[in-house]
Amino acid sequence: QGSEDPQRTALLLRKAWTLYSVTPLYRFGRGRLRDYARLLGAFIAAERQKGLAVEVGVELDIKVALSSLPELRGSEQDQPAVLVQLSSRSRASPKNSEDKILWSGCFCCVCGDDLSENMPEDFTCLPLFLANGAECYMSVVGNWFQQTFDCVFRRLAISPFNLSWMVAMWTGCKVDKAASAVELVFSVPCLPQPLDISYAIHPEDAKALWDIIQKTPGEITQEEVDVFMDCLYSHFHRHFKIRLSATKLVKVSTAIASAHCDGIVKMLHSQYLSGVLMLLTELAISQIQ
Amino acid sequence: MDETVAEYIRRTVLKIPRDEIKMMLQKWGFLSEAQLQTLNFHQLKDNISQEVVQLCEENSADIKQAAVLDIIYNHIYQNKRMWSVYHMRKTGEELEYFDLTDFRKKFKRRLQSALKNVTVTFQEYEDNAIWIRVAWGTPHRQPNQYKPSYVVYHPQTPYVFVSASVLKSNLPLLCQALIVASNYHDIREMELRGHSLNSLKDIVFNRYSHNFQTYCPKPQQASTVEPESADLRIINENRGEKERIQRLNQEGFGDGPQPILQFAQYKLETMFKSRPEMDVLDKKEPFRCLVKFSSPHLLESLKSLVPAGMADAPLSPLLTCIPQKARNYFRIRDKKGLPPESFVSP
DSSP, X not given: OOOOXXXXXXXXXXXXXXEEEEOOEETOOGGGHHHHHHHHHHHHHHHHHTTOXXXXXXXXXXXXXXXXXXXXXXXXXXXXXXXXXXXXXXXXXXXXXXXXXXXXXXXXXXXXXXXXXXXXXXXXXXXEEEEEEOHHHHHHHHHHHHHXXXXXXXXXXXXXXXXXXXXXXXXXXXXXXXXXXXXXXXXXXXXXXXXXXXXXXXXXXXXXXXXXXXXXXXXXXXXXXXXXXXXXXHXXXXXXXXXXXXXXXXXXXXXXXXXXXXXXEEEOOGGGHHHHHHHHHHHHHHHHO | OOHHHHHHHHHHHHHSOGGGHHHHHHHHOOSOHHHHHTOOTTSOHHHHXXXXXXXXXXXXXXXXXXXXXXXXXXXXXXXXXXXXXXEEEOSSOOOOOOOHHHHHHHHHXXXXXXXXXXXXXXXXXXXXXXXXXXXXXXXXXXXXXXXXXXXXXXXXXXXXXXXXXSOGGGHHHHHHHHHHHHTOSEEEEEEEEESOHHHHHHHHTTOSOOOOSSOXXXXXXXXXXXOOOSSTTOOOTTHHXXXXXXXXXXXXXXXXXOOOOSEXXXXXXXXXXXXXXXXXXXXXXXXXXXXXXXXXXXXXXXXXXXXXXXXXXXXXXXXXTHHHHTOSEEXXXXXXXXXXXXXXXX
16 A cells, blocks of 8 residues: 655645546556657647647746556556656756646546556556646647557546536535535526526535435435436525526535536545545546547 | 836726727727727737727826716726625705715815825716716825725715725715715615616616506506417316416516516524424524525516526515515514514514
8 A cells, every 4th residue: 555645645735627538548667657758749740840739928848747646546456647847947947946847737536446457467457537737738648648658538528417426425524623505506698698607505515414414424326316306406495586407517525525517626625535536536537538 | 207107007908808999098088089099909909908008198187087988998898896785864854966076175175184195086977867986095005906896876866886996994084074965964884786887776776667556557467477279179177276376476576577676585583383284493593594686687586486486486475575665685683572473574
């Protein structure tokens, strides 16, 4: 078991991550991370010569680092996560200057047995990819991995159905200190004038409602999620006569994490980090299969 | 010319879109027509602003004149700012004659005696609006010209519209100066905020169309239900229902154009009531929520929810009362001793 290194996993917290699903990587060698970093670095430099992967204001050399995050996995069957970081390094850097991280990406797999079970040996399963930073870097890094390991990256959207699961699940999580509100954001874009509705519930009251609905601790059923959402919708309808179920749920936010339907997630609580990643791994796997 | 003034003018000109610079400088009137002719408006804005600063140098501009240019910019781009509305009250009913000179003197004096360093600028407009710009300093520091507050006051009304800067600590002093200068004895902030200054004025001055059923300039036909198909065999079977819904919807918001608001916020402190078939929460404590509606044109957006099938007709009075109550911030609690369907907003 890798030792819990809170510093390393902490870098996943409080950042907005764009989600992708990744098909298994062919002939990915975990011992070759240094080589890959070098090759990716060269690829990026070549692309930048062509005028691609250029971010306004960044003139300097880009350094690539690949590392393993063994603590980021659900079970022994899971592949340890792989972190990719792009940083800028000045050509004539003063001794005390720090590299500035331009972009981060993380391949991970938390309880991905559904996918890795019958996978041939040459393939490495890391179905969930998290990206943070300018899109131009994602593009070039994604291209390199796709070319090198014959895999496919796809943006992972989150449906209102899955967002409902997330908000119900995360509302039930116990948090010690004063938590932030449970917020649901709805969008009604097709009106002559678009409308956004933010519905934020005091976390204690939301949790109290969920606790009454959930029958077995540690287990959540579809029916329980439906009842929870129904309760929130009918309380809203009682006041405003508006049917939230006819609108589009686009974002949910709790003290544990927040998730947007475009596939953007922010994880806020270290204790529940792997729980959230497990859920996202499941979504990624459904998209691949 | 003071360097800080030069820099302030330069930055103010930079904010202006290129094809509006000439017009604004003309409105300002500080540079002569001859000087304006020498300006080349087809170069980089950076260069235009430098040239303007040079001309201002020739005329020895000071901060007072620079502040006027800033008011002109903000008057034209008033909707970029967030405005709050304040209501003033008098003890007696006497209609006093409004003396602008007296108002300006008292207002300025109140601020200067407290802070020593303030820049106060007045500008009057045709619609009887007085615009006041205040740049705030302290007894020991020069005013910060980059974070001024703007006040719009229509002298025959008890309403003041304020776009405060981030320096909220100056608000009490600002309020004090307003009532002293205008001879009111009390001022309070209303629960009404938005970007569209004219719409806020429409709401408090009652200048929008209300939902009066008696006065109806248009004929009583439902105008937006689809016309009958050319083939008489095809009828719209819900036509009656659609007309009923439209009528109810119109009763809520009225027929005419709505004032433009960007959001409405409701703090709900009502009980959670479960539906009879759900054996769920029947707590003694309120279910605390904060609901916020946002839209580029909120009232039109809400009005369109009913025909779109997303809301019941008539729309909830919590929403339709926004213009009449002149507020878009609400706190909703259950009415004690009355059926749970009635809400009260303090």
